Amino acid sequence: MNDTQLPRFQVFLQEQEGQPHQDVGSVHASDAEMALQNARDVFVRRPECTSLWVVPAEAIYSRTAEELAKEGGEKKEAGGEGAENPGLSGETEIYCVFSKAKSAGTQTLVGEVQATSPAEALGEGIARFAGGKAPFAWWVFPARLITRSQPQDIESMFLPALDKPFRLSTDFHTQTAMREIRDRKP
Amino acid sequence: MDMDQAEKQAFERYLLAMADDELILGHRNSEWCGHAPLLEEDIAFANIALDEIGHASTWYAILSEFTGKDPETHPDRLVYFRDASDFHSARLVELPNGDWAFSMLRQYLFDAYEMVKLRELERSRYLPLAGAAAKIRKEELYHYRHTSAWIKRLGLGTEESHRRLQNALAALWPYTRQLFTPVAGEDLVVSSGFGSPSEVVEIAWREQVVPLLEESGLQLGHLSNLVPDVSRYDGSRDQHTPHLKVLVTELQSVARLEPDSSW
Numbered sequence: 001m002n003d004t005q006l007p008r009f010q011v012f013l014q015e016q017e018g019q020p021h022q023d024v025g026s027v028h029a030s031d032a033e034m035a036l037q038n039a040r041d042v043f044v045r046r047p048e049c050t051s052l053w054v055v056p057a058e059a060i061y062s063r064t065a066e067e068l069a070k071e072g073g074e075k076k077e078a079g080g081e082g083a084e085n086p087g088l089s090g091e092t093e094i095y096c097v098f099s100k101a102k103s104a105g106t107q108t109l110v111g112e113v114q115a116t117s118p119a120e121a122l123g124e125g126i127a128r129f130a131g132g133k134a135p136f137a138w139w140v141f142p143a144r145l146i147t148r149s150q151p152q153d154i155e156s157m158f159l160p161a162l163d164k165p166f167r168l169s170t171d172f173h174t175q176t177a178m179r180e181i182r183d184r185k186p
Numbered sequence: 187m188d189m190d191q192a193e194k195q196a197f198e199r200y201l202l203a204m205a206d207d208e209l210i211l212g213h214r215n216s217e218w219c220g221h222a223p224l225l226e227e228d229i230a231f232a233n234i235a236l237d238e239i240g241h242a243s244t245w246y247a248i249l250s251e252f253t254g255k256d257p258e259t260h261p262d263r264l265v266y267f268r269d270a271s272d273f274h275s276a277r278l279v280e281l282p283n284g285d286w287a288f289s290m291l292r293q294y295l296f297d298a299y300e301m302v303k304l305r306e307l308e309r310s311r312y313l314p315l316a317g318a319a320a321k322i323r324k325e326e327l328y329h330y331r332h333t334s335a336w337i338k339r340l341g342l343g344t345e346e347s348h349r350r351l352q353n354a355l356a357a358l359w360p361y362t363r364q365l366f367t368p369v370a371g372e373d374l375v376v377s378s379g380f381g382s383p384s385e386v387v388e389i390a391w392r393e394q395v396v397p398l399l400e401e402s403g404l405q406l407g408h409l410s411n412l413v414p415d416v417s418r419y420d421g422s423r424d425q426h427t428p429h430l431k432v433l434v435t436e437l438q439s440v441a442r443l444e445p446d447s448s449w
Contacts, residue, residue, distance in 0.1 A: 006224070027226050028224065028225070028226060029226065030339060031339075033335060034335060034339070037230065037331070037332050037335065038226035038227070038229075038230060040328075041226065041229050041230035041233050042226055042229050042230075155324050155327075156324045156325060156326075156327040156328040156331070157328055159324070160237075160324060160325040160328070163321075164236075164240070
């Protein structure tokens with residue numbers, strides 16, 4: 001049987017202006033516009049959102065610190081590039097660089113670099129943004145592959161959630177009810 | 187408010203028709219929950235269903251205030267303790283869900299209707315209605331964006347998705363006419379400046395939907411000029427499909443078991 005699953009897109013959410021975009025998960029969709037809409041419905045149940053990005057999951061170049069250390073050793077032996085470069089244009093373009101500090105952390109935008117390949121972008125990103133620490137993992141992808149919500153979308157895509165407190169668990173007073181039930185126990 | 191009895195009753199009917207349309211369509215859409223073709227769309231369509239029920243709740247509350255009833259409790263009386271025969275919904279929203287193309291096209295056609303009608307109602311002289319219309323229209327813009335994106339993809343997608351959408355259009359189109367048939371006393375609502383004429387809404391609706399449907403590869407052909415078969419039903423909202431009673435019975439079944447319980 002054929003795989004009928006639609007392509008996967010990674011979703012990045014900015015809670016407030018000035019804050020970095022952060023990975024919140026992924027959605028399947030036929031194309032980027034539908035992915036952006038699905039991302040809104042799946043991940044913006046709460047109103048804290050000013051911007052959403054979706055990026056084809058296959059375009060994300062991902063390396064953990066462990067993989068980087070291993071590849072560094074292999075590269076010395078083979079003297080080769082040793083990394084796949086999906087969607088490589090060969091020309092200099094802007095890449096977004098994300099990292100997360102720990103295994104359980106969240107991939108967070110740390111900056112942008114100019115590079116001709118994901119591997120080069122990652123090297124540049126590490127040099128500029130690691131800041132003496134060793135993040136657990138890195139993601140890089142070309143900025144041109146991002147489909148973004150627009151500032152004028154905020155009003156119809158995100159703000160209506162403000163008036164829907166029933167989407168939040170706190171609206172149902174279950175904690176109070178549970179406490180009362182517990183207190184009633186002999 | 188300086189209105190005579192006939193004007194008041196006309197405005198009540200006008201609001202009730204709006205509220206009932208949204209409630210019944212929202213309930214129909216909620217039946218897809220857990221059954222939509224994609225997980226993400228299951229969530230998106232359930233969101234839309236909830237939004238429509240939320241809009242209904244707003245219209246019921248405005249109606250309650252207008253008639254001097256408690257806007258907190260009266261909407262529930264209207265939803266859970268009114269007989270199906272007293273609903274003012276249009277037959278379009280009562281129809282069973284059919285396939286995905288049918289449900290999506292119905293939602294699209296209704297979203298377009300709601301969007302253009304709300305644009306008119308933002309200018310209502312009844313200020314609670316004008317304020318709610320302005321607020322709800324913002325959300326409706328997103329519904330329209332979502333459902334119109336689906337219509338294009340179904341219409342221009344595979345041979346099967348196109349065929350199903352074309353069939354849905356043929357089945358749904360005659361039912362859209364009733365959305366633009368004035369409710370009894372609409373002229374009074376219009377002359378008081380509270381609501382807008384159905385004719386104006388219909389023209390704006392056609393300008394919105396016809397190009398999008400054609401762009402989606404659908405054949406409107408004779409449909410665009412179709413005078414629907416009105417021999418079975420008149421344009422009023424007193425006659426319903428047999429499906430409404432089944433839906434309302436299910437919708438009310440739990441509330442009617444314990445009419446005095448609080449939720």
